[in-house]
Amino acid sequence: MTDRMTISLTVNGDAVSREVSVRMTLADFLRHELGLTGTHLGCEHGVCGACTILMNGRTARSCLTLAVQADGQSIDTVEGMADGDDLSPLQQAFIDQHGLQCGFCTPGMLATITELLNTNPDPTEHEVREWLSGNACRCTGYQGIVDAALAAAKTLQGKVP
Amino acid sequence: MKPPPFSYHRPDSVDEALGLLATLDDPKILAGGQSLMPMMNFRYVMPANLIDINRIDDLSRTENGGETLRIGAMVRQRDLEFSDLVKARCPLLHAALLNVGHVQTRNRGTIGGSLSHLDPAAELPAALMALDATLHVGSKRGTRDVAITDWSMGYMTPNLEMDEMLTAITIPLWPAGHGAGFVEFARRHGDFAMAGTAAMLALSPSGTIERVALAVTGVDIGPVRLHDAEAMLAGQTPSEALFADAAQTAGAVPGLDDVHASKAYRRKLAIVMTKRALAQALAQAQGGGDD
Ligand SMILES: Cc1cc2nc3c(=O)[nH]c(=O)nc-3n(C[C@@H](O)[C@H](O)[C@H](O)COP(=O)(O)OP(=O)(O)OC[C@H]3O[C@@H](n4cnc5c(N)ncnc54)[C@H](O)[C@@H]3O)c2cc1C
Ligand code: FES
Ligand code: FES
Numbered sequence: 001m002t003d004r005m006t007i008s009l010t011v012n013g014d015a016v017s018r019e020v021s022v023r024m025t026l027a028d029f030l031r032h033e034l035g036l037t038g039t040h041l042g043c044e045h046g047v048c049g050a051c052t053i054l055m056n057g058r059t060a061r062s063c064l065t066l067a068v069q070a071d072g073q074s075i076d077t078v079e080g081m082a083d084g085d086d087l088s089p090l091q092q093a094f095i096d097q098h099g100l101q102c103g104f105c106t107p108g109m110l111a112t113i114t115e116l117l118n119t120n121p122d123p124t125e126h127e128v129r130e131w132l133s134g135n136a137c138r139c140t141g142y143q144g145i146v147d148a149a150l151a152a153a154k155t156l157q158g159k160v161p
Numbered sequence: 162m163k164p165p166p167f168s169y170h171r172p173d174s175v176d177e178a179l180g181l182l183a184t185l186d187d188p189k190i191l192a193g194g195q196s197l198m199p200m201m202n203f204r205y206v207m208p209a210n211l212i213d214i215n216r217i218d219d220l221s222r223t224e225n226g227g228e229t230l231r232i233g234a235m236v237r238q239r240d241l242e243f244s245d246l247v248k249a250r251c252p253l254l255h256a257a258l259l260n261v262g263h264v265q266t267r268n269r270g271t272i273g274g275s276l277s278h279l280d281p282a283a284e285l286p287a288a289l290m291a292l293d294a295t296l297h298v299g300s301k302r303g304t305r306d307v308a309i310t311d312w313s314m315g316y317m318t319p320n321l322e323m324d325e326m327l328t329a330i331t332i333p334l335w336p337a338g339h340g341a342g343f344v345e346f347a348r349r350h351g352d353f354a355m356a357g358t359a360a361m362l363a364l365s366p367s368g369t370i371e372r373v374a375l376a377v378t379g380v381d382i383g384p385v386r387l388h389d390a391e392a393m394l395a396g397q398t399p400s401e402a403l404f405a406d407a408a409q410t411a412g413a414v415p416g417l418d419d420v421h422a423s424k425a426y427r428r429k430l431a432i433v434m435t436k437r438a439l440a441q442a443l444a445q446a447q448g449g450g451d452d
Binding site: 002003005022023025028043044045046049052055058059060061063064065066068069112115116130131133134 | 162163164165166167168169171191194195198199202203211213215239262263264265266268269349350351
C-alpha cells in the first residue's frame, strides 16, 4: 500500500540505495536520481531500444521496468563499460567501424551487443542483425553497427589486434 | 509517457497475491511488464493497485510430468527458449518463442503475461492451442482449469475474473518423433505477425498422417484452430497437393481489418503460412527430428 519505497541495488558495480516513487521507471531512476544520462529515452513504450540496459547480465527495456523492480538486482549501463579513459573493445569497434553518428541509439546498441557476445562470442552477421531487431537507429543504416559487433567479436576472441 | 500513480504491492506467495487480488480496489497484475507498462505509459490502463508477481518463486517453475509439461505463469519467455526440455519434448513451443518480440522483451516477458494480454497476433496462444494446453487459474474462491479453446472471450479478453490469476499452463506432450512447424509473416523480425500458423504432425509407420493439429494467429481476434484442415489431412498420405488443399481452409477464418493489413490480405497470408508450417512439420516428422 505504498507509493514510495526504498530500494537497494548495484549499478555498474557500485551499491546504491534510494527512496523512490513506485511509479518511477528504471530509466528515470538512472537518469534523474543517479545522473547516469547515458541511458536514453526515445519512445518510452518499448519499441526503440534506446533505453536498453543490462539487468543481471540480460538486456531489458529500462522504460518498461519500474525502479522498484530493480531492487536487489544488478544493473549495468553504458557508463560502466569503459575503464577510465580506455574504451571497451566494443566501444572502440563502434568508433573504428563508424557504428554511430548522433549516438542516440548507441548505449542501447552497446547493451544488446554486450549480451549477444557474452552468450554467443562468434555470431554470424545474420545473428547480429536478428539481435539488433530490437534496437532502432535513425542514422547509420545499421551496416556500421553490424560491422562493429563482428569486429568486436574478433577482438574479444583475440583474432585481430 | 510515464505511468500514472498507483500503489505497488510485491507479494512473495501465490496465496498472498490472491488475497491482494480479492481485496484491493482496481488491481492489476504486473508480470514481465512488456505489454502492461507500455499501456500504462500511454495511460490506456490506469490501475489503482499494481501487484508485482515477479518474486513469487512458485510461479517460475517448469515441471516435467513425463507425458505433460507444466509451466508456471511467471516463467520468462527467454528461459523457456533456453530450456532443453522444451526444445526436446515440445519443439513447437520453442519455435513459436523465437518469434515473440525481441531478445530484450523475451528476457522480461512471461508465458502467462502473453496468454493474459491475449494480443490477437500473439504467437504463444496459437502454439498452445495446437498443443491442447490447459490453463490453471486461481483465486481466493478456489482453482479452476480452462481449456485453451475456452480461454479467449473476445478481443484481448482472457477467461479471467477480476480476482483471478493465471498460475500455470499444462501441455500434454506428443510422442517423440512428431514434427512441429511455426511460420509467421511480419514486416520485420520480432514484430507481431500479420498471420502465422502453428502445425503439429505425427506419422504412422506407413507414412500416413496419424495425428495433426493446426492453429492460426494474427488473422482473427484470437487464435483459431483449423478443424476442417485437420479433418482433410487425417489418415492421408502427405503431399504438397494435399497440404495446399487443406491450407485453403485457413482462408475462411473470420479476419481482422486494421492499419497493419486488410482482412483479405491476412486470409491469403494464413493460407500460405499454413502450407509452410505443414511442410516444416512434415520435414521434422520424416527424420529431421534430432531427438
Ligand atoms: C517491442 C515489443 C515487441 C513485442 N512483440 C511481440 C510479439 O511479436 N509477439 C507477442 O506475442 N508479444 C510481443 N510483445 C509483447 C510481449 O513481449 C509480452 O511479453 C506479453 O504480451 C505480455 O507478457 P508480460 O509477461 O510482459 O506481461 P505484462 O505486460 O506484465 O502483463 C500483460 C497483461 O497480462 C496480465 N497478466 C500478466 N500475468 C498474469 C497472470 N499470471 N494472471 C493474470 N493476468 C496476468 C497483466 O495484468 C496485463 O494485463 C512485444 C512487446 C514489445 C515491447
Ligand atoms: S525508450 Fe525504451 S524502448 Fe524506446
Ligand atoms: S547513431 Fe543516431 S540513432 Fe543511431
